[in-house]
Amino acid sequence: MENFAVFRTPKSIFYGRKSFENVGKEARLRGKKALIVSDKMMAGLGYVNQCQNLLQKEGIESAVYLGVNSEPTDMYVEESLELFNEENCDLVISLGGGSCIDTAKAIAVLATNGGYIGDYMQEKKMAVKAAVPHIAIPTTAGTGSEATDVTVIADTKNDVKMMIKQPAFMPDVAIVDPLLSMSSPPSVTSATGVDALSHAIEAYLSRKSQPMTDMLALSAMKLILENLLIAYKDEKNENAREAMSLGALQAGMAFSNASVCLVHGMSRPIGALFHVPHGISNAMLLPAVLEFSKDACIDRLADIGRIIKPENETLSNEEAAQIAVNSVKELCQKLNIPNLKGWGIDKSAFENVVEKMAVDAINSGSPGNNPRIPTHSELVDLYHVCYHYQFTYESTVL
Secondary structure (H helix, E strand, C coil): CCCCCCCCCCCEEEECCCHHHHHHHHHHCCCCEEEEECEHHHHHCCHHHHHHHHHHHCCCEEEEECECCCCCEHHHHHHHHHHHHHCCCCEEEEEECHHHHHHHHHHHHHHHHCCCHHHHHHHCCCCCCCCCCEEEEECCCCCCHHHCCEEEEEECCCCEEEEEECHHHCCCEEEECHHHHHHCCHHHHHHHHHHHHHHHHHHHHCCCCCHHHHHHHHHHHHHHHHHHHHHHHCCCCHHHHHHHHHHHHHHHHHHHHHCCCHHHHHHHHHHHHHCCCHHHHHHHHHHHHHHHHHHHCHHHHHHHHHHHCCCCCCCCHHHHHHHHHHHHHHHHHHCCCCCHHHHCCCHHHHHHHHHHHHHHHHHCCHHHHCCCCCCHHHHHHHHHHHHHCCCCCCCCCC
């Protein structure tokens, strides 16, 4: 750890069943008209209408943008910002998965600071003015975006996912109601759940980790490893959903302050070029990246292994670290996570862009936080490993 560390979170976090009901009161403290950034699925489930009713009870008007239908792009940002201005809104509410939340973060900053969202990448432009108030309400237990100062937006002209991190992108309020995640189908539960696990593991292994992030990352890993399979197999299990929501929130706070590593650096180009959902691409990569990194972080991986097998006090660090890697493989197999080939990525198309993916991954900055920092050629080789990766494992306790 450096001589000092900074730890940032939203000003207020509401967590627990029925916490969604606080959205109107929180909005009333911050504005008069909200733009709700969501998607058609959330509207179909009735969540958007419920949000509008809760706002109306507190005298808050609202407009709705439902254009988010995939990973967030600069086009969604431009469209929703235009609506925000046309409707004379003064606060933003995101309701949905990470794509909705990341889009809303961009609106909140651009509404007061202007410019193109890509201007803010790698701090080329700093958001010096306070962002519009933003209330983030996740409906999946995955990205943790409700508690981070990071937004990931696709540059549609250059096929690059822009990872943008500045304090101004932190939501003012996070409302984490696990009941909203009950509608997630098994495929979404698995993808977002492994995404949250990736956040927790990478925050713990990151070269920028600190005591505050370690505490949250370890707690998140325990919650996720103990509950993800239950939530996947029994989508109506409220206790498992609640534990997953808490785990995802803790993992979000951890990685926002410790940064992510190689998994996320490699994942973004896959999403940008092959339109693989973020959680799935993270899950495809996580076991292979842990194997690549293992020798450089034996002690920290051993800590994770002892979370999984706390009853075995005689494990060496090497044995405990291998348990951690094997357990992640086992989990991904049981969640039916495919490799890149199994997802349907064409081999020739993959070969044509693998060099670009390695360059884009390095340029994102995240691989530089990894315990073992890869060279360009090692990244290309690792992408090839992930293309054919087999999620075989030695039996553990999952």
